[in-house]
Amino acid sequence: MQVGTANVRRILVYGGSSVNLIMLDVLKAMKISEDQITKKFSVLVGFSGAIKNTLAEIYLPTYAEGVASYERSRVLNCLSSYNVILGRPWIHNVKADPSTYHQCIKILTDWGVATIKAPPRMETDQVILNPEYPDRYVLVGSDAPDSVKPKLKRRKFAPERNAIINEEMDKLLDMGMIREVMYPE
Known part of the structure; x- marks a missing residue:
């Protein structure tokens, strides 16, 4: 999926997240300029009660199967299995229908319904x-x-x-x- 200026892998689409998240390492790899990042600290509380502090906020374009959107994401500086976590704001904005059972996302585009499938598991x-x-x-x-x-x-x-x-x-x-x-x- 295209996020900002890069093709980003390891993206989690998670309806349980009330915010979109992007890891700081990803922004560094994308060589995003400082003026695009807004220093805005906020506290995220996980389901287990774990607390994480965000460093900043950034608006980035996302492009998935013909659907472009401009998303606000919070920046986290922590180790994660995912580079980007797209939560309910992205899901609602692009009118996506994620299915964990089928490991895919369906998005309504101008050309019909597009399906994004999860990559096959590594052997x-x-x-x-x-x-x-x-x-x-x-x-x-x-x-x-x-x-x-x-x-x-x-x-x-x-x-x-x-x-x-x-x-x-x-x-x-x-x-x-x-x-x-x-x-x-």
């Missing part, structure tokens, strides 16, 4: 950190650098056991229960 590989504790693992993105991925050694089995293992593997592959993963050596 991950499970990496066991210590063989003595197989229940302790981390998930590593499949497209992670090779230096992060595990270096597995192929185990040798007796020929009769190898045939049984291959037969079971073929069954699981055919059923779609497992998939083949190739690791560089």
